[in-house]
Amino acid sequence: MKPAIEGGKPVREEFLVFGKPDIREEDIAEVADTLRSGWIGHGPKTERFEQMFAEYTGAKNAIAVNSCTAALYLSLGMLDLGPEDEVITSPLTYPSTANVILHHGAKVVFADVEEGSGNIDPVNIEKKITVRTKAVMPVHLHGFPCDMDEILDLAEYSSLAVIGDAAHAIETRYKNRHVGILGDAACFSFYATKNVTSADGGMITTDRDDWAERFKLLRMHGITRTAWSRFREKGFKFYDTVAPGYKLNLTDLQSAMAIHQMERIEDSWKRRTEIWHAYDEAFSSMQGIKIPPEPEDGRHARHLYPVRLELERLSITRDEFLEALKAEGIGAGIHFISLHLHSFYKNTFGFKPDDFPVAARISERTLSLPLSPALTDQDVDDVIEAVEKLLTYYAR
């Protein structure tokens, strides 16, 4: 059948948005309740969200901030980084993972990824450790757990901090341990497309009480008493500024959106898993596409469903495939184009594509298909039909 991009009939008339959030009436009611309550900033709902998140992950502390980027920034800030210091991370990630290292004036050191999961390869981390390395930032890409035993061993041996980028990994477990309790801190995202969303938002989990206290202070200007704690306490209280902090807190309005999603999180994950298996079953017998791997010992958060195109078997590129899917009425994404191929990183540090060959190869072929509990069975069938149609038509 002729693809829509070449004048054929599209699989869908109504466009299927990629990463559609699953917002229910109870979320809307909670937001409305917050709006009516007279307290919309940082307050009781954010504290409830933090508590729920700590319970869910098993972490001693959960500190809400206004993005995962803020969480990563504050976490790295615990390390007193300077221009001589190096932080190792994956190039196959969102820009903020590496950007925050630069914001602290330190050096970004990329270590290439594993072919299967696309996660940072501990073998490559080891090669990049020097006397100046201060931390490693593993990214649990798409929700697939990094090889944390290897990473934690390397970190312990070389006295490195481990700051996890768990933006995709709200439900991720590594060998039955939630990734939120592995390393010194883990950073989560509640951006619009994430498995739990507050439109924008983030959380830091840490078992280090000293870090947790510092995060609470720094997310709110470095002042000793927030408006909410002053309101709650009896008698007039003034605040003192004890550090030059930032404004990185999450509001109750945002937390209100997320708290019922936290209650539904396991049901949502089950629906994501159902869709995942439907895709796996359909795509595993098709030519020109490779399905994502499963963790051997752990749990995938099922945040993104990334397929790899076998370009040798197709007459179009990944970007053309994405355009053709769009014309069929299906939104898709790319997670990610390796950062060493982005202008800033390439031009500033002189990276060549072959410096991180595995990440570069994945960058050319990867494509994320819609995955959300908000998808109907018909939506899932449409995605499968569109992919099959394009693979058949553009088969080499």
Ligand SMILES: Cc1ncc(COP(=O)(O)O)c(C=O)c1O
């Ligand atoms: C791997 C990764 N890290 C960090 C972030 C930053 O998250 P946020 O948008 O909440 O700052 C993202 C955002 O999509 C991400 O995908």
